[in-house]
Amino acid sequence: MTKIGFIGLGIMGGPMAANLVKAGFDVAGYNRSQAKVERFVEAGGTGAATVAEAVRDRDVIITCLPDSPDVEEMALGDDGVFAHAREGALFIDMSTIQPATARKIAEAGRARGFGVLDAPISGGERGAIEATLSIMVGGEGVEVETARPVFEAMGKTIVHVGPAGAGQTVKAANQLICAVNIQAVAEAIVFLEANSVDPTTAINALSGGLAGSAVLERRAPSMVERNFQPGFRAELHDKDLRILTAAARDAGVTIPLGTAAAQLMAALVAQGDGKLDNTALLKLVEELSGR
Amino acid sequence: MTKIGFIGLGIMGGPMAANLVKAGFDVAGYNRSQAKVERFVEAGGTGAATVAEAVRDRDVIITCLPDSPDVEEMALGDDGVFAHAREGALFIDMSTIQPATARKIAEAGRARGFGVLDAPISGGERGAIEATLSIMVGGEGVEVETARPVFEAMGKTIVHVGPAGAGQTVKAANQLICAVNIQAVAEAIVFLEANSVDPTTAINALSGGLAGSAVLERRAPSMVERNFQPGFRAELHDKDLRILTAAARDAGVTIPLGTAAAQLMAALVAQGDGKLDNTALLKLVEELSGR
Numbered sequence: 001m002t003k004i005g006f007i008g009l010g011i012m013g014g015p016m017a018a019n020l021v022k023a024g025f026d027v028a029g030y031n032r033s034q035a036k037v038e039r040f041v042e043a044g045g046t047g048a049a050t051v052a053e054a055v056r057d058r059d060v061i062i063t064c065l066p067d068s069p070d071v072e073e074m075a076l077g078d079d080g081v082f083a084h085a086r087e088g089a090l091f092i093d094m095s096t097i098q099p100a101t102a103r104k105i106a107e108a109g110r111a112r113g114f115g116v117l118d119a120p121i122s123g124g125e126r127g128a129i130e131a132t133l134s135i136m137v138g139g140e141g142v143e144v145e146t147a148r149p150v151f152e153a154m155g156k157t158i159v160h161v162g163p164a165g166a167g168q169t170v171k172a173a174n175q176l177i178c179a180v181n182i183q184a185v186a187e188a189i190v191f192l193e194a195n196s197v198d199p200t201t202a203i204n205a206l207s208g209g210l211a212g213s214a215v216l217e218r219r220a221p222s223m224v225e226r227n228f229q230p231g232f233r234a235e236l237h238d239k240d241l242r243i244l245t246a247a248a249r250d251a252g253v254t255i256p257l258g259t260a261a262a263q264l265m266a267a268l269v270a271q272g273d274g275k276l277d278n279t280a281l282l283k284l285v286e287e288l289s290g291r
Numbered sequence: 292m293t294k295i296g297f298i299g300l301g302i303m304g305g306p307m308a309a310n311l312v313k314a315g316f317d318v319a320g321y322n323r324s325q326a327k328v329e330r331f332v333e334a335g336g337t338g339a340a341t342v343a344e345a346v347r348d349r350d351v352i353i354t355c356l357p358d359s360p361d362v363e364e365m366a367l368g369d370d371g372v373f374a375h376a377r378e379g380a381l382f383i384d385m386s387t388i389q390p391a392t393a394r395k396i397a398e399a400g401r402a403r404g405f406g407v408l409d410a411p412i413s414g415g416e417r418g419a420i421e422a423t424l425s426i427m428v429g430g431e432g433v434e435v436e437t438a439r440p441v442f443e444a445m446g447k448t449i450v451h452v453g454p455a456g457a458g459q460t461v462k463a464a465n466q467l468i469c470a471v472n473i474q475a476v477a478e479a480i481v482f483l484e485a486n487s488v489d490p491t492t493a494i495n496a497l498s499g500g501l502a503g504s505a506v507l508e509r510r511a512p513s514m515v516e517r518n519f520q521p522g523f524r525a526e527l528h529d530k531d532l533r534i535l536t537a538a539a540r541d542a543g544v545t546i547p548l549g550t551a552a553a554q555l556m557a558a559l560v561a562q563g564d565g566k567l568d569n570t571a572l573l574k575l576v577e578e579l580s581g582r
Contacts, residue, residue, distance in 0.1 A: 099486060122500050122501065122502075123500065134496065134499065134500045136493075136496050157496070157499050157500075159492065159495065159496035160492075161488060161489070161492050161493050161496055162487070162488045162489060162492070163487075165486070166486070166487075166488045169482070169483060169486040169488045169493075170483065170488060170493045170496055170497065172482070173479040173482055173483055173493060173497065173502075174497050174500065174501075174502045176475060176478060176479055176482070177475045177476065177479055177497065177502040177504075177507070178501050178502050180471055180472070180474070180475035180478075180548060181471070181472055181475060181501075181502070181504060183471070183547070183548050184467060184468045184471035184472060184475075184548055184549070185468065187467060187471075187544075187546040187547070187548060187549050188464040188467055188468055190544050190546075191460070191463070191464055191467070191538075191539055191542065191544045191546060191549075192460060192461065192464055194542040194543065194544045195390060195456070195457070195460040195538070195542050196453070196454075196457075197452060197453045197457045197460045197461060198452070198453060201450065201451075201452050201453070202427075202452050202460075202461045202464060204450065205425065205427050205448065205450035205452055205461055206461065206464065206465050206468065208425060208448050209413050209414065209425045209448075209465065209505065210413065210465075210469050210472075210505045210506060210509070210510075211413075211464075211465045211468040211469050211472070211505070212504065212505040213468075213472060213503065213504035213505065213506075214500065214501045214502070214503040214504065215501060215504075216468070218501070219501075247482075247486070248482055251482065251485040251486050252485065252580060252581065252582075253478075253481050253482045253485045253576075253580045253582075254576065254579035254580045255478040255481075255482060255576070256474070256478070256551055256555060256576075256579070257471060257474050257475055257478060257548055257551055257552065258475070258478050258482075260547055260548055260551055261548065264547060285544075285545065285546070285547075288545035288547070289543060289544045289545045290543065291543075291544075
């Protein structure tokens with residue numbers, strides 16, 4: 001049986017690790033705050049008090065952490081995954097981080113005899129709980145196949161998108177499109193309402209045409225109601241858009257709307273609305289319009 | 292039998308008028324350039340040499356013209372529709388124009404005893420030919436019902452979105468969302484390629500999630516191939532985005548991404564690419580990125 005070490009039992013990592021347990025894997029879970037480890041033990045997992053304990057003798061080690069520096073330290077640090085894992089183990093980072101950091105970790109891991117995949121996710125907390133995540137995987141094909149049963153216990157759509165870092169690149173593109181599409185719908189709703197047009201009727205008329213999108217179908221109704229319960233918090237999307245803009249600069253690509261959407265999301269967070277859903281961009285459009 | 296006068300037999304109006312003939316309506320067609328009238332006669336329509344001839348004694352008069360001033364002159368001018376039509380006729384403008392102009396025409400028409408609807412369309416040349424257009428209708432409910440059989444001969448999705456001008460407002464919102472979504476996909480494709488990720492694989496991975504959209508599904512494949520055959524020409528979308536930005540300003544609404552997309556579309560046209568499909572925004576992203 002595949003033995004898994006899971007590091008980072010947060011909003012996403014917690015239910016993902018629990019789904020691995022449910023699927024029959026032997027999972028040792030570690031988290032900096034031990035309260036989350038205890039919750040994982042209640043869900044049937046094995047608690048680990050240290051990184052070393054979570055990693056030692058495991059076939060697969062998964063991280064699901066907040067940001068690039070966290071993952072880099074956890075992978076490469078003196079008390080990190082590569083320092084404690086057995087040779088030949090497969091390291092899978094499922095956090096959303098810089099593509100450049102993912103490539104650096106892959107190179108360092110391979111040099112020390114580990115398999116390495118970057119496998120960021122989309123689908124939100126609900127997708128993590130219901131094991132319906134989309135998983136965008138970068139790395140060697142052989143290692144992706146090894147990991148596939150593990151991914152299938154957590155997600156529904158598993159796509160190998162390219163070599164090391166490609167998963168993170170596709171995730172960044174995903175966050176670009178989502179942010180821009182949300183902002184477009186926010187602007188359209190405020191524009192419609194300012195012209196006394198019922199936005200729900202209008203959205204129904206627009207959904208079947210080229211303006212149709214998952215954002216318009218799934219998120220516009222709660223935006224019209226001003227229900228900004230997350231969902232996916234603005235502060236997390238803000239972090240992902242900082243990754244996007246840095247990665248675009250690294251690659252020498254100019255992304256005018258991606259950059260503008262990143263600034264608007266940052267403004268939303270700066271105004272204290274970072275805990276709201278990312279669709280709260282609508283609030284910002286209203287404020288900018290004095291409404 | 293409903294007698295229709297159809298003014299403006301261009302790329303959209305030509306096939307729309309022909310579909311009315313096919314559906315059994317008695318249609319008199321007028322166009323400034325008579326060559327298009329001749330083509331309409333070949334399609335079974337009745338040719339009109341003057342506006343007066345197209346309009347006199349008709350139950351319904353439809354215009355499908357390039358821009359706001361054309362429609363305003365055609366509706367209100369000395370040799371226009373209201374000057375020649377019989378009292379009680381229903382005037383339907385299917386052009387894409389300023390919501391404010393649509394409201395002005397509706398008010399003037401009603402004062403003179405006419406019914407007036409604004410009914411802009413989306414779905415492109417193909418939708419016009421195949422009678423699968425989406426029609427967004429502003430005006431009185433009773434008149435919308437009178438016009439419904441006429442609309443059904445030209446389109447598939449007919450939605451009454453509100454009072455006079457509402458059709459144009461919804462069309463402007465449609466053009467906002469389409470332009471922004473196209474630009475987002477253009478930025479994502481260039482970003483993916485610059486990072487050596489195959490965009491087709493990535494697009495397949497993204498389509499099922501919140502980044503999914505009609506643009507991603509229907510337009511991204513030809514964008515990846517750099518096939519910019521129209522479709523919907525950039526210069527027409529540019530015109531529609533000028534309507535959007537003016538209407539947003541009229542309504543006091545700030546639309547940061549809508550405005551940015553309008554500027555990018557204008558830049559594309561300024562560079563001489565106005566005859567290409569609006570998805571040629573991708574070319575602009577590549578130029579801005581020195582690729």
